[in-house]
Amino acid sequence: MATISAYETANGRRYRVRYRKPDRTQTDKRGFKTKREAELFASSVEVAKARGEFIDATAARATIGVLGAEWLATQTHLKPSTARSIESAWRVHVEPVWGGRAVADVRHSEVQTWVTRLARTKSATTAKRAHGILSSILQRAEKDRRVATNAARGVNLPRKKARKHIYLSHNQVDALASNAGEQATLVRFLAYTGLRWGEATALRVRDLDLLRLRASVVENAVRVGGRIVVGTPKSHRSRSVPIPQFLAESVSRLCEGKSRDALLFGDGGYYVRPPSSQSGWFERAVRATMAADVSFERVTPHDLRHTTASLAISAGANVKAVQRMLGHASAAMTLDIYADLFDDDLDAVGAALNHAAGAATVGRMWANGRESTAVS
Template sequence: MGSVSPYATSQGKRYRVRYRRPNGTQTDKRGFKTKRDAELFLSTVELSKAKGEYVDLSAADVPLGTAGARWVHAREQLLKPSTFHSLESSWRIHVEPKWGNRSLSKIRHSEVQDWVSEMARTQSATNVLRAHGILSGILDAAVKDRTLPSNAARDVALPRKGTKRKAYLTHRQVELLASTAREPDLVRFLAYTGVRWGEATGLRVRHLDLPRRRARVEENAVMVGTNVIIGTPKSHKHRSVPIPPFLLETLMLRARTRGRDDFAFGDGAHPLRLPNSKDGWFASAVRRAQGMDPELPRVTPHDLRHTAASLAISAGANVKAVQRMLGHASAAVTLDIYSDLFDDDLDDVSDALDRARTLSLIEDTSEDA
C-alpha cells in the first residue's frame, strides 16, 4: 500500500501520495488540498493496480514527437518501402509539425477534430486519413502501454474518400493505345493480364512459363521517391496469371534475346519507371489515341488493370477466375470493386424470374383445364 503525508506550502497545508507502480518503482503525486482527496486518489490507484487497469499518467508527459518517431521507426521493417515512404512523409509533413512538441497527455479530442477539419480544406481525403491514422496509432500505442487512459483521436469525424469512376477500354481502344505507345507490348500485357504496373515491370524472363501460357507474379517494382525498389507483390503473395495466345510471339522473342534474370519489359537491365508525368510516354500515347478516337477515356496505367477485368467478364469469365487473375483476397473483394460490371447479371436475373413466372402460370392454367 502507499502512504499519504502532509507538507507545508505558501498556500497552506497540502498532501502527498506515495505509491508503487506495477513494476515496483516508487512515485508520488502532490498537491491534494485535503487528506480525503489524497486517500481517495490512493484507493483509486490501488484498485486499478489490482484490476490490471493502472495507467501511469506521469509517463504521458513525453512529447508526441519522441513517441511518434519511435512508432514510425518500428514500422519501417514491417511495411513495404512504398507504403513506409508515404507514412514517413505524412508524419514529417503533417503530424510532427502540429503535435511534435505536445505532451501525449495534453492532446484533446476537440483539438484533433479541429486539425482534421482544417486539413480537409486543403488536402485530399487520402492525405487526411493517413495523417489522422498516424496520430491515432501513436496514441493507441500509449493506451496499450498504460500511459494514457484513452485515445483523444478516436471517434473523430473524418472525410470520406470519393468513389472514382473507373475507365474501361474496349479491345479496339486497347489496340489503338498500344499502337501509339512507346511500349506497345507492355500496354497489351497490362490490359489482358490485369497485373499491376509494378508487377509487370518487375517481371523477369524466368517468370515466364510460355509453354503453359502463364506468367508468375513474384516481384514488384515500385517507385520510392526517385528510386525503383524491387520487392514482393502486394500482400506478399505470389500468383500465376494466364497469358492470351496472341501475346506469346512477342514474349517468346524477348525470352530468346534476354537472360533469365533480365526484365521482360524495358531495356531488360532496369525496370521501367512509372510514367507519372503528364509529358511521359504513357500520357502522350493516350493523347494521341484520343486524337484518333475522341470516345477513348483518359486512362492511367492502373486503368488497364480495370480494363482487363472488364474484358475478362465480358468474355464470360466467372468472378472466381477474375479474382485469381487479379490477385484479390476473395471473390467478394472483386465483386465490390467491379460491381458495376455485373449490372447485366441483374438483367439476366430479372428475365429468368419473368420466364419462370410465365411458365408457372401456364402450367397452373393447364392443370385447371
C-alpha cells in the same frame, strides 16, 4: 496500500499520498487540500491497479514526437513506397502540430478540429493518412497504459471520392497499342494480364512459361525517392497469370537473345520508367488515340488493369478466377472494386425471378381448376 501524510505550506496544510505502481516502484502525489481528497485519490489508485487500468503520470508525459519516432521505427513490414508516404505525412503534417504535446494532453475535440482543417486544403487521402498515424501512436500509448483512451478514435474523417473506372474495349486497346510504337506489346500485356505497372516491368524471362501460357508474378518494381526498389508484389504473394495465346508470339520475340535473368520489358539492367502523366510514350499514345477516336477517354497504365477485369468478366470468367488473376486478397474485394461490371448479372437475376414467379402463379391456377392465359 497507499499512505497519506500531511505537510505544511505557506498556503496551509496539504496532504501527500504515497503509493506503489504496478511495477512495485514507489511514487507520490501531493497538493491535496483535504484529507478526504487524498483518500479518494488513494482509493482510485488501488482500484485502477486491480482493474489493470492504472496510468503512470510519468509515462503519460511522453510526447507525441518521441513516441512517434519509436512507432515509425517499428513499421519495417511496410512496402518501401508506403513507408515513404507514411514518413512524409508524419514529417509534414503530424509532427509539426503534435510533436511537442504529451500524449495525456491530446483531446478528441482537438484532433477532430485538426483533421477537419487538414481536409479543407489537402486531399481526403492525405488527411486520413495523417490521422491514421496519430491514431496509431495514441493506440500504442493506450496499450502501454500511458493514456486511458485513444483520443483520435471516433474522429469523423473525410470521404475519399472513388475515381471512376475506365474500361477499354478490345478495339480501343488495339488502337492504343498501335500508337505506343515499340511499347505496343507492353500495352497489350497490361490490358490482357491485369498486372500492375511495377509487376509487369519487374518480369524476367525466367518468369514466363510460354508453353503453358503463364507468367509468374514474383517481384514488383516501384519508384521510391528517385530510385527503383524491387520487392514482393503488393499482396506479398506470388501468383500465376494466364497469357492469351495471341500475345505469345510478340512476348516470345521480346525474349529472343536474352538470358533467363534478363528483364522482359526494358533495356539491359534498367527498368522501364513509369510514364509521366504529362509526357512520355504512354501520354503520346493516349493523345494520338483520343485524336482519332472522340469516345476514347484519357487513361492511365492502371486503367489497363481495370480493363483486364472488364474484358475477362465479359468473356465469361468467374469472379474467383478474376480475383486470382488480379492478385486480390479475396473474391469479395474483387466484387467490391468491380461491382459495376456485374450489372448485367443483376438484370439476369430479375429476369429469372420474373420467370419463376410466373411459373408458380400458373401452377397455382391449374391446381385450382382454372384455366389461365398468362404467359410465363
